[in-house]
Amino acid sequence: MHTLIETNQLALRVTELAEEVREAYGDEPLTVLGVMTGSLVLMADLIRQLDMPLRVGVMQARSYRGTATTAGDLALNLEMMPQVAGQNVLIVDDIFDTGHTLENVLAGIRQQSPISVRSLVLLSKSERHEVAIRPDFIGFHIPNEFVVGYGLDYQDHYRNLPFVAALEDHEIASHA
Template identity: 35%
Template sequence: MQPCDVAADLSEILLTEDQISARIAEMCREIERDYAGEELLLVGVLKGAVMVMADLARELTLPITMDWMAVSSYGSSTQSSGVVRILKDLDTALEGRKVLIVEDIIDSGLTLSWLLENLKSRGPASVEVCALLRKPEAATVEVDVRYVGFEIPNAFVVGYGLDYAEKYRNLRGLGILAPHVYEH
C-alpha cells in the first residue's frame, strides 16, 4: 500500500520506503562489523517488527537464526498500558547465544525494558537491541539501544509494520496517523 492510497488518514509522511531501506542497510553494516565471525539470533517482536525483521535478515551477510516473541502492552489503544503480557514466547533456548532484539518502535521504553530483563534472565551471552524507530520525547525509562534507525517525534505513526487497530501495517513508508482516525 502506498501513502497515496490512505492520504486522507495521514497528516504527514515521515519516512519513505527508500529512506527506511537505506537506513536498514546502514544498520546491517554496523551489525556485521560488531558481530563479525559470530552467529546471531534475531528475536523479532511481533507483530510490528515483521517488516523490519524481514528486511534486516535479508540484508545481513552474517549467519543468523530467527525467532519471534509476541508481547502486548497496548491492546487497541494508542498508548502503552505499561502492563506487559507474553502472547507468544520464544521457541529457541538463549543460553550462551548472542541475541539481537529487533523492534519496530520504542515509545515509553516500558515494554522493551521488561523484555530485556526477561531475556537476560535466560542466560544468553549477550542481548542487544535494534529498533527502527525511537521516540525520545516519549521515554519514561532509559533503555540502552545499540542500533537505532530513526528518532521521530512523539506522534502516533503507522506503516512499515506499525498499525492502528491492525490496519496500515502494509503501508510502504511511515506516516503520522491523522487524529480524526483514532479520536472518537
C-alpha cells in the same frame, strides 16, 4: 495521515543498520529475535542483509490494547522463541516509545542466560521515553506522533503500508 519516512529512506537506513550490526558482531553467530507483531517487516528486510551464521526467532509482546497512546498491561510470550542460552542475541522491534516493552523483553531474555543481548529498533520517540535503557541500534528519531506503516499498526491496521506515516488526531479519534 502524513508521510514521515518514505519507502526509499527506510530501505537505505535498514541497509545502514545491517552494516552497523555486521560491524558489531563480525562473523560471530547471532540469534535475531523479532518482537511480534510490529517488527515483522523490519525483520524480513534486516535479516536478508546479515551474513553471519544466523538463527531467527520471534517472541510476542503486546500492550496498547485499549487506546492508541496509553500503555496497558504488557503480555510477554516467549514460547515461540528458540533457546538463547549461550547465544549472542539481538532483539529487534519496530519502535522504542515509552521503552517499557523493550525493558521487559530484555529482562525476560536475560533470564535465559544468553552470552550477550543487544537491541535494535527502527524508530525512537525520545520525548516519550520513561525508562533508563536505550536501544543499541536506532534507525530514526521521530517526533511525538502516533505512527503507522512498515509493520506499525493502529488497532492492527496499516502494518502493510510501505512507508511510515503519522496519523492525524481525528483519524485516531475516529477509530477509538
